[in-house]
Amino acid sequence: MTFYPLKFTPLFKYRIWGGEKLKAHLNKDYTETNIGESWEISDVENDETQVSSGALAGKTLKQLINEFKGSFVGEAVYQKFGEAFPLLIKFIDAKTPLSIQVHPSNEVAKERHNSFGKNEMWYVMQADDEAELIVGFEKKISKETYLKHLDAGTVLNVMHHENVTAGDTFYIPTGRVHAIGAGVLLAEIQQTSDVTYRIYDYDRVDAKTGQKRELHNDLALDVLDFKPQDSYKTTYNLAPNVSNTLVHSPYFKTNIIDLKGNVNKDYTNIDSFIIFMCVEGEVTLTHNTKDYSIKMGETLLLPAAINNISLASNSAKILEVYY
Incomplete structure (x- = not known):
């Protein structure tokens, strides 16, 4: 097989908080409303992207790995993951805020969900004026104090809020509470996992279901990292024409x-x-x-x-x- 650079057909995901920027800014082609995520490269079960053109058109990542093994993903990657592709690649548009959430570690996700954990990163591509991300806790907080805020509906008050602009980058390890705020368009790179523990969702009702979305606070409590960081934003150099x-x-x-x-x-x-x-x-x-x-x-x-x-x-x- 003569390999060539591959594009995949994205999967567009309805989200209660989705907007129109994936279409307006990134020229994504869909007719639905409230599309919040474009899954660019995915090996998530039942959500597998397919090669869009060329001799390998129509093939999924699993099919490609099964056929070409280390030649496709790298020998070390194949030895570690077999036919599972380790990353999920997305673009995300938040017209309204995402839920406050946290992801479990590899160990917890394997035990509870037979899944990878979900370490991820965000690169902000566009942000409206005053748009923000929520990442981590603002100050040191005990589990007991956190639960009081959760019960009182004031949990947002103890989170770290950060206004963002294009180019801002954040690494979100498992255990770190986080949420994308309204008006942010970003690229997300993460482990192949769709396991999310939702902590707080603004008491909103999903127009499609007529129901509030499920919260997972019992599952979230023992994976949360309550320790605050001095800084959450990633600093980096931007020299031209180098990695x-x-x-x-x-x-x-x-x-x-x-x-x-x-x-x-x-x-x-x-x-x-x-x-x-x-x-x-x-x-x-x-x-x-x-x-x-x-x-x-x-x-x-x-x-x-x-x-x-x-x-x-x-x-x-x-x-x-x-x-």
Whole structure:
């Protein structure tokens, strides 16, 4: 098989808090309303994205891994995960705030849900004036005090609120309480998991069901990390035309490339697939003399067997993600 850069057909997800920015800003093609998430690359059961074009069109990640193994995901990745793809890649548009939530660790998720945990990161692509994210607790708090605020409906008062603009980046390890606020459009990179413990949801009713959404406070309580951090936002350099470290965790590595001109990339020493998410501008990726366009809001996967490509743009920013 002669591998080529792969695009997948996104899956669009209705969310009570979804808006229109995925269509208006990222040119996503859907007719539904309240679409909050575009799942770009997914191996979640019953939500598997398929290759959109070329000789491998229609194939899912599991089918590709089953057929090509380490040549597709990297030998080390295949040895660790088998036919499971380790990452879930999304764009998210919050017209209204998401619920206050937390995700369990690998160990807890495996025991309770036979799933991976959900360590994740956010890269803000656009934010309305005064838009904010909620990440972690503002001050040290005991479990007892937290429960009092939860019962009183004042739990928002003890969270850390941070106004955000384009380029702001946050790593959300399991156990850290968090929520995307109204008016934020972002890229999300996470472990392959759809396990979320919802803590507080503004007492709102889902128009589709006529019901309030389920809360999971009993499950959440023993996974919450109550320890506050000095700073929650990730600091990073943005030198042009190089891979600047954004978030390197045990679960994924993400760099950002501020592309101005042409760059040749050699991935021989990275034993993994590479995922590119275009978060600003438009990029032309060239492999074997063929050009592939990656526009803002598009995602492309490079099989591990492809080592050499070039990237070109007058001005663009792309996230470079691998295991």
